[in-house]
Amino acid sequence: MHDETQQLEAFQARIDAGEKIEPKDWMPDNYRRQLIRMISQHAHSEVVGMLPEGNWITRAPSLRRKMILLAKVQDEAGHGLYLYSAAETLGIDRAELIEQLLTGKAKYSNIFNYPTLTWADIGMIGWLVDGAAIVNQTMLAKCHFGPYSRAMIRICKEENFHNKQGYELVATLARGTPQQRRMAQESLNRWWWPTLMMFGPPDDQSPNSAQLMRWKIKLQSNDELRQRFVDRTVAEAKAIDLEIPDPDLRFNEQTGHWEHGPIDWDEFWRVIRGDGPYNHERIRVRREAHERGAWVREAAEAYALKRREKAASAAG
Ligand code: 3HC
DSSP, rough: OOHHHHHHHHHHHHHTTTTBOOSSSSSOHHHHHHHHHHHHHHHHHHHHHHHHTTTTTTSSSSSHHHHHHHHHHHHHHHHHHHHHHHHTTTTTTHHHHHHHHHHTOOOOOOOGOOOSSSSHHHHHIIIHHHHHHHHHHHHHSSSSSSHHHHHHHHHHHHHHHHHHHHHHHHHHHHHOOOOHHHHHHHHHHHHHHHHOOOOSSSGGTTHHHHHHTTTTTSSOOOOOOHHHHHHHHHHHHHHOOOOOTTTTTTTEETTTEOOOOOOOOHHHHHIIISSSSSSHHHHHHHHHHHHHHHHHHHHHHHHHHHHHHHHHHHHO
16 A cells, blocks of 8 residues: 555646546545535535526516526526536535535635625626636636536536626616616626625635645636636726726736726625625525425435335345
8 A cells, every 4th residue: 555645646746747636536635625615615606696696587677688597597506516516526415515505614605695786786797707707617627626627618608608698788788778877887886896806815815726726726826817807807898888996997018917906805704704795695595495495305315215225126
Protein backbone atom coordinates (compact mmCIF):
# COMPACT_ATOMS: atom_id res chain seq x y z
CA MET A 1 0.00 0.00 0.00
CA HIS A 2 1.54 3.35 -1.03
CA ASP A 3 2.08 5.60 1.94
CA GLU A 4 -0.08 8.75 2.01
CA THR A 5 2.69 11.05 0.71
CA GLN A 6 3.25 8.95 -2.40
CA GLN A 7 -0.52 8.78 -3.01
CA LEU A 8 -0.78 12.57 -2.70
CA GLU A 9 2.17 13.06 -5.07
CA ALA A 10 0.69 10.63 -7.60
CA PHE A 11 -2.69 12.37 -7.33
CA GLN A 12 -1.19 15.83 -7.94
CA ALA A 13 0.94 14.44 -10.80
CA ARG A 14 -2.25 13.23 -12.55
CA ILE A 15 -3.80 16.70 -12.28
CA ASP A 16 -0.58 18.41 -13.45
CA ALA A 17 -0.54 16.03 -16.43
CA GLY A 18 -4.02 17.32 -17.37
CA GLU A 19 -6.02 14.24 -16.30
CA LYS A 20 -9.60 14.45 -15.06
CA ILE A 21 -10.34 12.98 -11.64
CA GLU A 22 -13.36 10.65 -11.58
CA PRO A 23 -15.46 9.71 -8.51
CA LYS A 24 -14.03 6.19 -8.22
CA ASP A 25 -10.40 7.45 -8.27
CA TRP A 26 -8.37 7.72 -5.06
CA MET A 27 -8.54 11.32 -3.79
CA PRO A 28 -7.38 13.12 -0.63
CA ASP A 29 -10.15 13.63 1.96
CA ASN A 30 -9.66 17.38 1.71
CA TYR A 31 -10.24 17.24 -2.08
CA ARG A 32 -13.51 15.37 -1.52
CA ARG A 33 -14.56 17.83 1.20
CA GLN A 34 -13.75 20.90 -0.90
CA LEU A 35 -15.60 19.58 -3.96
CA ILE A 36 -18.67 18.65 -1.89
CA ARG A 37 -18.63 22.15 -0.38
CA MET A 38 -18.29 23.96 -3.70
CA ILE A 39 -20.63 21.81 -5.82
CA SER A 40 -23.38 21.60 -3.19
CA GLN A 41 -23.29 25.37 -2.59
CA HIS A 42 -23.56 25.81 -6.34
CA ALA A 43 -26.60 23.48 -6.35
CA HIS A 44 -28.18 25.38 -3.44
CA SER A 45 -27.66 28.63 -5.36
CA GLU A 46 -29.52 27.27 -8.38
CA VAL A 47 -32.50 26.16 -6.28
CA VAL A 48 -32.68 29.26 -4.07
CA GLY A 49 -32.18 31.37 -7.22
CA MET A 50 -35.60 30.19 -8.44
CA LEU A 51 -37.31 32.17 -5.65
CA PRO A 52 -36.60 35.80 -6.65
CA GLU A 53 -37.50 34.96 -10.27
CA GLY A 54 -40.53 32.82 -9.40
CA ASN A 55 -41.89 35.88 -7.59
CA TRP A 56 -42.66 37.47 -11.01
CA ILE A 57 -44.10 34.53 -13.00
CA THR A 58 -47.71 35.53 -12.22
CA ARG A 59 -46.93 39.20 -12.94
CA ALA A 60 -45.01 38.94 -16.22
CA PRO A 61 -46.22 41.73 -18.57
CA SER A 62 -47.01 39.40 -21.50
CA LEU A 63 -47.57 35.72 -22.29
CA ARG A 64 -44.22 35.67 -24.16
CA ARG A 65 -42.32 37.02 -21.12
CA LYS A 66 -44.18 34.60 -18.83
CA MET A 67 -43.24 31.62 -21.01
CA ILE A 68 -39.58 32.70 -21.13
CA LEU A 69 -39.45 33.17 -17.36
CA LEU A 70 -41.18 29.82 -16.71
CA ALA A 71 -38.63 28.08 -18.96
CA LYS A 72 -35.74 29.81 -17.19
CA VAL A 73 -36.92 28.95 -13.66
CA GLN A 74 -37.48 25.35 -14.77
CA ASP A 75 -33.90 25.28 -16.15
CA GLU A 76 -32.53 26.48 -12.80
CA ALA A 77 -34.27 23.59 -11.02
CA GLY A 78 -32.63 21.21 -13.50
CA HIS A 79 -29.23 22.81 -12.87
CA GLY A 80 -29.72 22.21 -9.16
CA LEU A 81 -30.52 18.52 -9.79
CA TYR A 82 -27.44 18.04 -12.03
CA LEU A 83 -25.25 19.61 -9.38
CA TYR A 84 -26.71 17.64 -6.46
CA SER A 85 -26.08 14.50 -8.56
CA ALA A 86 -22.49 15.62 -9.21
CA ALA A 87 -22.01 16.18 -5.45
CA GLU A 88 -23.50 12.75 -4.66
CA THR A 89 -20.78 11.05 -6.76
CA LEU A 90 -18.46 12.09 -3.90
CA GLY A 91 -20.33 9.90 -1.45
CA ILE A 92 -22.71 12.29 0.28
CA ASP A 93 -26.50 11.95 0.26
CA ARG A 94 -28.65 14.72 -1.24
CA ALA A 95 -30.89 14.70 1.86
CA GLU A 96 -27.84 15.64 3.97
CA LEU A 97 -26.91 18.46 1.56
CA ILE A 98 -30.43 19.88 1.66
CA GLU A 99 -30.43 19.64 5.48
CA GLN A 100 -27.20 21.71 5.49
CA LEU A 101 -28.96 24.38 3.40
CA LEU A 102 -32.14 24.43 5.49
CA THR A 103 -30.24 24.64 8.79
CA GLY A 104 -28.05 27.49 7.52
CA LYS A 105 -24.87 25.36 7.67
CA ALA A 106 -24.32 25.63 3.90
CA LYS A 107 -24.02 28.81 1.85
CA TYR A 108 -25.61 29.77 -1.43
CA SER A 109 -24.79 32.69 -3.70
CA ASN A 110 -25.00 36.11 -2.02
CA ILE A 111 -26.92 37.49 -4.98
CA PHE A 112 -30.12 35.64 -4.19
CA ASN A 113 -30.55 37.43 -0.88
CA TYR A 114 -31.72 40.59 -2.63
CA PRO A 115 -35.38 41.32 -3.51
CA THR A 116 -36.85 41.52 -7.02
CA LEU A 117 -38.79 44.77 -6.63
CA THR A 118 -39.63 45.57 -10.27
CA TRP A 119 -39.97 43.72 -13.58
CA ALA A 120 -36.62 45.17 -14.63
CA ASP A 121 -35.00 43.07 -11.88
CA ILE A 122 -35.97 39.93 -13.82
CA GLY A 123 -34.04 41.25 -16.79
CA MET A 124 -31.13 42.21 -14.53
CA ILE A 125 -30.92 38.66 -13.13
CA GLY A 126 -30.75 37.23 -16.65
CA TRP A 127 -28.31 39.85 -17.96
CA LEU A 128 -26.04 40.39 -14.92
CA VAL A 129 -26.40 37.33 -12.65
CA ASP A 130 -26.51 34.74 -15.43
CA GLY A 131 -23.83 36.73 -17.23
CA ALA A 132 -21.62 36.40 -14.15
CA ALA A 133 -22.57 32.73 -13.84
CA ILE A 134 -21.51 32.16 -17.48
CA VAL A 135 -18.09 33.73 -16.88
CA ASN A 136 -17.61 31.50 -13.84
CA GLN A 137 -19.13 28.35 -15.28
CA THR A 138 -17.33 28.38 -18.64
CA MET A 139 -14.18 28.16 -16.50
CA LEU A 140 -15.66 25.32 -14.40
CA ALA A 141 -16.58 23.41 -17.58
CA LYS A 142 -12.78 22.94 -17.99
CA CYS A 143 -12.14 21.94 -14.36
CA HIS A 144 -10.45 18.64 -13.56
CA PHE A 145 -13.24 16.91 -11.65
CA GLY A 146 -15.17 14.93 -14.31
CA PRO A 147 -18.78 15.09 -13.08
CA TYR A 148 -18.56 18.85 -12.30
CA SER A 149 -17.05 19.80 -15.65
CA ARG A 150 -19.58 17.65 -17.55
CA ALA A 151 -22.53 19.14 -15.62
CA MET A 152 -21.24 22.61 -16.57
CA ILE A 153 -21.25 21.91 -20.31
CA ARG A 154 -25.02 21.52 -20.47
CA ILE A 155 -25.68 24.21 -17.85
CA CYS A 156 -23.63 26.78 -19.79
CA LYS A 157 -25.71 26.24 -22.94
CA GLU A 158 -28.88 27.06 -21.00
CA GLU A 159 -27.26 29.99 -19.15
CA ASN A 160 -26.51 31.59 -22.52
CA PHE A 161 -30.23 31.57 -23.34
CA HIS A 162 -30.94 33.05 -19.87
CA ASN A 163 -28.38 35.80 -20.37
CA LYS A 164 -29.61 36.77 -23.84
CA GLN A 165 -33.26 36.95 -22.83
CA GLY A 166 -32.34 39.06 -19.79
CA TYR A 167 -30.31 41.52 -21.86
CA GLU A 168 -33.10 41.74 -24.45
CA LEU A 169 -35.63 42.46 -21.69
CA VAL A 170 -33.46 45.26 -20.25
CA ALA A 171 -32.69 46.67 -23.73
CA THR A 172 -36.44 46.82 -24.43
CA LEU A 173 -37.03 48.81 -21.24
CA ALA A 174 -33.99 51.02 -21.87
CA ARG A 175 -35.40 52.17 -25.21
CA GLY A 176 -39.00 52.32 -23.92
CA THR A 177 -40.92 55.10 -22.17
CA PRO A 178 -39.08 57.42 -19.73
CA GLN A 179 -40.61 55.44 -16.84
CA GLN A 180 -39.32 52.16 -18.30
CA ARG A 181 -35.83 53.64 -18.79
CA ARG A 182 -35.87 54.87 -15.19
CA MET A 183 -36.96 51.41 -13.97
CA ALA A 184 -34.08 49.75 -15.86
CA GLN A 185 -31.48 52.21 -14.54
CA GLU A 186 -32.79 51.99 -10.96
CA SER A 187 -32.58 48.20 -11.17
CA LEU A 188 -29.01 48.30 -12.51
CA ASN A 189 -28.09 50.58 -9.61
CA ARG A 190 -29.27 47.92 -7.13
CA TRP A 191 -27.87 44.79 -8.81
CA TRP A 192 -24.46 45.93 -10.09
CA TRP A 193 -22.38 45.75 -6.91
CA PRO A 194 -23.91 42.52 -5.44
CA THR A 195 -23.23 40.90 -8.86
CA LEU A 196 -19.52 41.83 -8.65
CA MET A 197 -19.48 40.19 -5.20
CA MET A 198 -20.77 36.91 -6.75
CA PHE A 199 -17.19 36.10 -7.87
CA GLY A 200 -16.12 35.84 -4.24
CA PRO A 201 -13.80 37.93 -2.06
CA PRO A 202 -10.62 39.51 -3.44
CA ASP A 203 -7.89 36.95 -4.17
CA ASP A 204 -5.90 37.95 -1.08
CA GLN A 205 -8.97 37.25 1.12
CA SER A 206 -9.94 33.92 -0.50
CA PRO A 207 -9.03 31.02 1.81
CA ASN A 208 -10.03 28.31 -0.70
CA SER A 209 -8.66 29.61 -4.00
CA ALA A 210 -5.01 28.56 -3.75
CA GLN A 211 -5.86 24.91 -3.04
CA LEU A 212 -8.64 24.84 -5.68
CA MET A 213 -6.22 26.24 -8.25
CA ARG A 214 -3.56 23.62 -7.40
CA TRP A 215 -6.24 20.99 -8.06
CA LYS A 216 -7.30 22.79 -11.29
CA ILE A 217 -10.86 23.18 -10.08
CA LYS A 218 -10.45 26.95 -10.29
CA LEU A 219 -8.51 27.79 -13.45
CA GLN A 220 -8.78 31.56 -12.91
CA SER A 221 -8.94 33.54 -9.69
CA ASN A 222 -11.96 35.41 -8.27
CA ASP A 223 -10.51 38.78 -9.35
CA GLU A 224 -9.62 37.58 -12.88
CA LEU A 225 -13.19 36.35 -13.48
CA ARG A 226 -14.66 39.52 -11.95
CA GLN A 227 -12.52 41.61 -14.32
CA ARG A 228 -13.65 39.56 -17.33
CA PHE A 229 -17.28 40.13 -16.34
CA VAL A 230 -16.80 43.91 -15.85
CA ASP A 231 -15.06 44.32 -19.22
CA ARG A 232 -17.85 42.52 -21.07
CA THR A 233 -20.78 44.06 -19.18
CA VAL A 234 -19.67 47.72 -19.27
CA ALA A 235 -19.69 47.50 -23.08
CA GLU A 236 -23.19 45.97 -23.02
CA ALA A 237 -24.51 48.71 -20.70
CA LYS A 238 -23.08 51.41 -22.96
CA ALA A 239 -24.73 49.78 -25.99
CA ILE A 240 -28.16 50.40 -24.42
CA ASP A 241 -27.28 53.77 -22.83
CA LEU A 242 -27.50 52.59 -19.25
CA GLU A 243 -25.01 53.97 -16.74
CA ILE A 244 -22.92 51.66 -14.53
CA PRO A 245 -23.43 53.01 -10.95
CA ASP A 246 -19.68 53.42 -10.29
CA PRO A 247 -18.28 56.97 -10.32
CA ASP A 248 -14.73 55.55 -10.22
CA LEU A 249 -15.17 53.36 -13.32
CA ARG A 250 -12.51 54.20 -15.89
CA PHE A 251 -10.92 52.53 -18.91
CA ASN A 252 -7.19 51.83 -18.60
CA GLU A 253 -5.67 52.24 -22.08
CA GLN A 254 -2.49 50.38 -21.02
CA THR A 255 -4.21 47.23 -19.71
CA GLY A 256 -7.31 47.42 -21.93
CA HIS A 257 -9.49 46.79 -18.87
CA TRP A 258 -12.27 48.74 -17.17
CA GLU A 259 -11.16 49.54 -13.61
CA HIS A 260 -13.99 49.68 -11.07
CA GLY A 261 -14.34 51.45 -7.76
CA PRO A 262 -14.11 49.82 -4.30
CA ILE A 263 -16.53 46.98 -3.49
CA ASP A 264 -18.25 47.05 -0.08
CA TRP A 265 -16.83 43.77 1.30
CA ASP A 266 -18.48 44.41 4.67
CA GLU A 267 -21.83 44.07 2.88
CA PHE A 268 -20.61 40.86 1.18
CA TRP A 269 -19.50 39.18 4.44
CA ARG A 270 -22.64 40.40 6.25
CA VAL A 271 -24.92 38.94 3.54
CA ILE A 272 -23.15 35.58 3.31
CA ARG A 273 -23.18 35.28 7.10
CA GLY A 274 -26.98 35.38 6.93
CA ASP A 275 -27.72 39.06 7.46
CA GLY A 276 -28.75 40.16 3.97
CA PRO A 277 -32.09 41.76 3.00
CA TYR A 278 -33.81 38.44 2.19
CA ASN A 279 -31.76 35.61 3.76
CA HIS A 280 -34.42 34.64 6.32
CA GLU A 281 -37.23 34.84 3.76
CA ARG A 282 -35.37 32.63 1.28
CA ILE A 283 -34.69 29.90 3.86
CA ARG A 284 -38.23 30.17 5.27
CA VAL A 285 -39.72 29.56 1.81
CA ARG A 286 -37.26 26.75 1.09
CA ARG A 287 -38.13 25.08 4.41
CA GLU A 288 -41.86 25.40 3.69
CA ALA A 289 -41.44 23.88 0.19
CA HIS A 290 -39.37 21.06 1.68
CA GLU A 291 -42.06 20.25 4.25
CA ARG A 292 -44.87 20.48 1.66
CA GLY A 293 -42.93 18.12 -0.61
CA ALA A 294 -42.36 15.44 2.09
CA TRP A 295 -45.20 13.28 0.71
CA VAL A 296 -43.53 13.18 -2.74
CA ARG A 297 -40.26 11.95 -1.22
CA GLU A 298 -42.11 9.35 0.90
CA ALA A 299 -44.07 8.10 -2.14
CA ALA A 300 -40.90 7.88 -4.24
CA GLU A 301 -39.07 5.99 -1.46
CA ALA A 302 -42.05 3.58 -1.01
CA TYR A 303 -42.14 2.95 -4.76
CA ALA A 304 -38.37 2.34 -4.90
CA LEU A 305 -38.63 -0.08 -1.93
CA LYS A 306 -41.45 -1.99 -3.68
CA ARG A 307 -39.34 -2.22 -6.85
CA ARG A 308 -36.36 -3.53 -4.85
CA GLU A 309 -38.53 -6.14 -3.07
CA LYS A 310 -40.04 -7.25 -6.40
CA ALA A 311 -36.59 -7.56 -8.00
CA ALA A 312 -35.30 -9.48 -4.97
CA SER A 313 -38.23 -11.95 -5.02
CA ALA A 314 -37.87 -12.37 -8.84
CA ALA A 315 -34.16 -13.14 -8.30
CA GLY A 316 -35.42 -15.81 -5.87
N1 3HC B 1 -21.94 33.86 -2.25
C1 3HC B 1 -21.89 33.17 -1.08
N2 3HC B 1 -20.72 32.75 -0.51
C2 3HC B 1 -19.59 33.03 -1.17
C3 3HC B 1 -19.56 33.73 -2.40
C4 3HC B 1 -20.81 34.14 -2.93
N3 3HC B 1 -20.88 34.80 -4.09
N4 3HC B 1 -18.27 33.85 -2.80
C5 3HC B 1 -17.52 33.26 -1.85
N5 3HC B 1 -18.32 32.78 -0.88
C6 3HC B 1 -17.87 32.09 0.34
C7 3HC B 1 -17.22 30.77 0.01
O1 3HC B 1 -18.21 29.74 -0.06
C8 3HC B 1 -16.27 30.62 1.19
O2 3HC B 1 -16.99 30.19 2.33
P1 3HC B 1 -16.94 28.64 2.81
O3 3HC B 1 -15.47 28.26 2.82
O4 3HC B 1 -17.57 28.66 4.17
O5 3HC B 1 -17.72 27.87 1.78
C9 3HC B 1 -15.85 32.06 1.49
O6 3HC B 1 -16.87 32.90 0.94
C10 3HC B 1 -14.48 32.41 0.93
O7 3HC B 1 -14.58 32.47 -0.48
P2 3HC B 1 -13.53 31.70 -1.41
O8 3HC B 1 -13.22 32.58 -2.58
O9 3HC B 1 -12.38 31.19 -0.60
O10 3HC B 1 -14.44 30.47 -1.82
P3 3HC B 1 -14.36 29.64 -3.19
O11 3HC B 1 -12.94 29.37 -3.55
O12 3HC B 1 -15.30 28.53 -3.03
O13 3HC B 1 -14.92 30.66 -4.32
C11 3HC B 1 -16.95 30.85 -5.60
C12 3HC B 1 -16.24 31.12 -4.25
C13 3HC B 1 -16.27 31.72 -6.68
C14 3HC B 1 -18.43 31.17 -5.48
C15 3HC B 1 -16.74 29.37 -5.94
O14 3HC B 1 -17.21 28.59 -4.85
C16 3HC B 1 -17.47 28.93 -7.20
O15 3HC B 1 -17.02 29.20 -8.29
N6 3HC B 1 -18.58 28.20 -7.02
C17 3HC B 1 -19.29 27.62 -8.15
C18 3HC B 1 -20.16 28.63 -8.84
C19 3HC B 1 -21.32 29.06 -7.97
O16 3HC B 1 -21.52 28.60 -6.89
N7 3HC B 1 -22.10 30.00 -8.48
C20 3HC B 1 -23.23 30.50 -7.72
C21 3HC B 1 -24.12 31.23 -8.63
S1 3HC B 1 -25.20 30.08 -9.38
C22 3HC B 1 -26.09 31.05 -10.35
O17 3HC B 1 -25.80 32.18 -10.53
C23 3HC B 1 -27.24 30.40 -11.02
C24 3HC B 1 -27.61 31.14 -12.24
O18 3HC B 1 -28.20 30.19 -13.11
C25 3HC B 1 -28.63 32.19 -11.93
